Structures are given as structure tokens and as C-alpha cells.
Amino acid sequence: LLSSTADDLNYEQTLIKTLESRQIPFITVLNKIDLPQGHPKTYYEETLKVKVHEISCLTQQGINELIKIIIDQIPKDYEKSTIVGDLLKPGDICVLVTPIDNSAPKGRLILPQVQTIRDILDNNAVAIVTKEKELSTTLDNLSGPPNLVITDAQVFAQVARILPSHIPLTAFSIVYARYKGDLEVMLNGIKAIEELKNGDKVLIAEACTHHTQKDDIGTVKIPNIFKKLGKEVEFAWCKGSSYPENLDEYKLIIHCGACMLNRQQMMNRIRKAERANVPITNYGVFLAYANGILNRAVEPFNLNKSNNT
Amino acid sequence: LLSSTADDLNYEQTLIKTLESRQIPFITVLNKIDLPQGHPKTYYEETLKVKVHEISCLTQQGINELIKIIIDQIPKDYEKSTIVGDLLKPGDICVLVTPIDNSAPKGRLILPQVQTIRDILDNNAVAIVTKEKELSTTLDNLSGPPNLVITDAQVFAQVARILPSHIPLTAFSIVYARYKGDLEVMLNGIKAIEELKNGDKVLIAEACTHHTQKDDIGTVKIPNIFKKLGKEVEFAWCKGSSYPENLDEYKLIIHCGACMLNRQQMMNRIRKAERANVPITNYGVFLAYANGILNRAVEPFNLNKSNNT
Secondary structure (H helix, E strand, O other): OEOOOOOOOHHHHHHHHHHHHOOOOOOEEEOOOOOOOOOOHHHHHHHHOOOEEEOOOOOOOOHHHHHHHHHHHOOOOOOOOOOOHHHOOOOOEEEEEOOOOOOOOOOOOOHHHHHHHHHHHHOOOEEEEEOHHHHHHHHHOEOOOOOEEEEOHHHHHHHHHHOOOOOOEEEHHHHHHHHHOOHHHHHHHHHHHHHOOOOOEEEEEEOOOOOOOOOOHHHHHHHHHHHHOOOOOEEEEEEOOOOOOOOOOOOEEEEOOOOOOOHHHHHHHHHHHHHOOOOEEEHHHHHHHHOOOHHHHHHHHOHHHHHHO | OEOOOOOOOHHHHHHHHHHHHOOOOOOEEEOOOOOOOOOOHHHHHHHHOOOEEEOOOOOOOOHHHHHHHHHHHOOOOOOOOOOOHHHOOOOOEEEEEOOOOOOOOOOOOOHHHHHHHHHHHHOOOEEEEEOHHHHHHHHHHEOOOOOEEEEOHHHHHHHHHHOOOOOOEEEHHHHHHHHHOOHHHHHHHHHHHHHOOOOOEEEEEEOOOOOOOOOOHHHHHHHHHHHHOOOOOEEEEEEOOOOOOOOOOOOEEEEOOOOOOOHHHHHHHHHHHHHOOOOEEEHHHHHHHHOOOHHHHHHHHOHHHHHHO
16 A cells, blocks of 8 residues: 555565565555655656555545455465365265264364365255264164265274265365365375375474364474384474475475465465475375375265376 | 452442342352451451352462352343254254345345354254255255245245145244243234224334344334324334333334343343333234234244143
8 A cells, every 4th residue: 555645665565576576466546635645656667667556545435346346356276166066066065974972062063074064055955963972873864875075084984884885985184185275286295195104294284373282283292103114204383374485494384274374374384395395295185194184075076087187 | 250358338339239120140259268358258248238249360269169159140131042952853854045135245144044053953853955946946855845945035925836735834033032032022012902902102222232224124124014004103213222211101012023132131121021011022923923824833832732731
């Protein structure tokens, strides 16, 4: 936002350079055009080498045009349009298996479950919500097999035993790896694990800054799994909004589920890893791999099929 | 919380009198017992005529006992233990009909829907979430009738036409009238409408302070319904935490759904109406009555049956 009396534009020039280098979209706006201007619009456009949109917050002049410009600028993949809607036809039945344990919020459901139910309804399908213990009864009460089952990864093995292999089954963590980022990139990232050598550096990136719990995934669970796999790698961690400028030294990045990031922020982190040629995966895909459930959990997405078409 | 050096207890005495007159439970605690005391515990107990519990936040002395006392003091009906659990057996199927209109929060479900799904799971039953348009398909996909259907009141008539009359059907607003307050009192309140005379005063009480929308229930919809019923009554409104000290002048109170109040607060308002001998009902029950759906929506609760036993 430029003030109408700005004379020295050094700060704005630096800012624009930084935004451009990080590929962050921006809009240049000249406010207070109801007041006498220090310089004409063309002065700002020529000095900054960008298009400048004139507005007045006081008189509302140019505001409606600005709103349109903002909407036009929103990146198309800022939000993925659907969580599971592309896997369901109208009238389809999608079963959600949601164990209720101590970590479930009192009297509520966790956000991914709520968002998935809403997404199912928005796609004219039907959501059945059940605990793992009532899953068999639920299937008995249906006149045919459900079209898709999404389970909490914790009970994946148990659900996989109950569910005949022809019924598509996946996990919330896999669904969200796709929704918040790029599932194919995350799956390619997993392949890098087999090639890791002792002493290689692995970055564990967490977007939120919660207090570390006893059984923390990033600092306890994932390092333990590497030990079991017989991989003596070195770990580095980053937290919150920090994400290393230079990723070159890492052989793999394992990112959290990104519930504190929007899709654009997560895609920016993925692209940065791709530019540095460092494989990236996430907690959900990694834990599914470590628990041997990744293949079945990925099947419903028909990734190869969609690649070929 | 008494400070250890308090000498003049006038303020505490006034406070205790007010709490007692409003039937609000309280606990008297003497803190800083690690420091030399101005007076012995017995001085406070005799002056205030209450039991005093000694603690030290510094040394933690007495803290565990205090936690136990607080838990013991929580009124039994502070929270009703279940929303619909008493209407369902383990393994039962409960269908929730949730239309998605413009007032639905983007990508989410409203809180009563989420809480009801969780309550169903907690009671070892199964929740099926569907829009009204997919309800027929949903019923076709079940091998038997569901045990209970709860619908958004907006589409009650439509759902009632689809659903055979032997399947129990109610509305979220009725379920929540019971969960947040006392359904029987609210139903008795409705009976007062028939006896209202022109010029009688009706209090419309709203617990939240949201901006009034075009089609506001309390200020627009309910007065319009009274007009249609041919009742020329006078309205008064109260909002937020205000609720008249003197209710005598009113012939009926119609209260909002109380989503901003906990059950104890709502029960306090109900009891105050009962003490003043003023019938009280709520938005959900009133709208169900006005739309002619109250009888079917109340049936699943077996109110007369439970009165007789």
C-alpha cells in the first residue's frame, strides 16, 4: 500500500524485489487519491516498474475494482477444490472410521473429520461416521458395500482386516497429504528412504509450535522408526514459520501434516524442496509407509491411471 | 478467594449474601497460608458463617483437596450427560439430515451437528449424515429402517413426507431445547400461547448480541407469526447477559436456543421464570409449534411415558 505523499520509493523497490524473488503474488495500490498527490500515478508506475491501482479508502473510489483484482490474483491452487469429492459420485456412501480416544477433543470431532463430512455432503454423497468397533455392524446394516472408507491411521490394520479387499480404503492422513499438498510428490519422497546412507541429513519440518509431547511424532516417533529401519541418519528440525533458506544439505525432508498452513504455503515449501532437488514427504505418508499400509491407502487415488490419461 | 491478611470482611459478607440469594454455589478459600496469618481460620469461618478451605498457591498445600471440593460442588445438571444417547442402543443407526445452505459455515458443519455426531459415537451408535436430497437414497441403501432421524427444522416437512411415520423423527432445535434446558417446561410454555389475550406482554430473550439480520427470528419472524395467529400482543426484548429482575409483567417468555449459554445458566433463567410463575418456551419449540411439526418432533422423547414411570 503506497501512501499518496511517498517520495523516496527505496523501501517499496526492495519489497517488490523480495516478493518477486519468492514468487509471492502482490498488488500495488496507491491510497489517498482524494488528497493532492505528491506525484502522478505514472511516476510510481515508472519508478517501480509495476502497475499501480488508485484508490481512496475515504471516498471508496476504486475499491470495487481492487476487490476484483484481488480475486483475480488468488492462485488457482490456493485451495484444492475438494477433499474427496473427485472420488465420489452423487449418492455414493463414504464411511469414516473415527476412533474416540483420549486425544479426541471433548464433545467434538477433529477438524479433518468435520471438513471431510462437509465435503462429502457438498458432493451430494452420504457420510457414515462410526467407531472402529461398530464398523462390522455398520457394514451389516448396508444393503451393499460402501464406495469408500476413510479411517484414522491408528486403526488402519484393524479396519483393513474387517473390510474386504475390493472396498477402497484410505486414511485421513493420506487424504490430507493430498488436500494440503501434493500426494505424488510425497510418495516420491518416500522412495528416497531406501537410498539413504548412514550419516545423511534428514530435515523434520513442523509448521506449528506446540509443546513437545512425550510421544512426539517429529522428535521421538520418526527417529525411532529410522532406528528400526537400521538407518543411522542425522536429524535437523525446524519449527513454526522457519524453514531453511538453503535445503541443499538435506537428503530428505519429512514435513508435518500442515494443519496450521494453508495449501499455498505448503505448496511453496514443496516447490522450494523441488527447486533444491531434495525429496520431500510428510508425517502421514511416512507413518503409513512405516506401518506397511501405504499401498492399500494410496490405491483409491488411482494415481497411475490419472497419470496415463 | 480470601487474602491471608484480610481484616475487614464486609465485601466478602456482601458477596456471600448475593451468591446465596441467587443460589449460585461457591467455595470459600483462604490463600497464602504459607505466610503468617492475620487471623486464624476459625475467625474467618465464624465471621462469614461458611466453611473455609486453607491453601497455599506457593507451596501447593491444600490444592489437591480444593480440586476435589470443586468437582464435588459441580451441579449434577451443569451439563446434561448426553444429547441423544438415551434414545439409542449400541449399534443403532441415527440419521442426521443437514441441508447445506448459505448460512452453513464454509467447509464446516455447525456445532450442534458436530456435537450430536460425537454423542452418537460416544454411545456406540452409528451416525449417517446426509442432505435432504440424498435422504431417499440413504434409506434405500440401508438393510432396515434407521432407529432415529434428526433433521434441521427448515426441512422438517420435506423429511416427514419421505420418512414412514413409524420411524422416529425429531429436529435439532427440539433435541437442543432438551439438552440446553428442560423440554417439558418448554412444551408447557407453548400451551400458554392459546390463552394469550390482546395486549398481553411477551418477552423475547436472546442470550447473544449478534447483529440483527434481515430475517431475524426474535425481532421479525416471531412477531410475524403472532400476527398470523391473530394475537395482538406487546413485545419486549432483552439481549446478551441481561434478563429482567422482575418477570411478573410478562405472560410468556420465548428464549433463544441458548447456544451462548451453558446448561446451568439456561436452567437458572428457566427457574427464575418458574418462580415468577411465567410460562417459558424457546425459539426451536415455538417454530416447531408454528409450523405444525411439534407433535411428531416430540414423539421420540416419550415424555408422557417417562412421566408415568
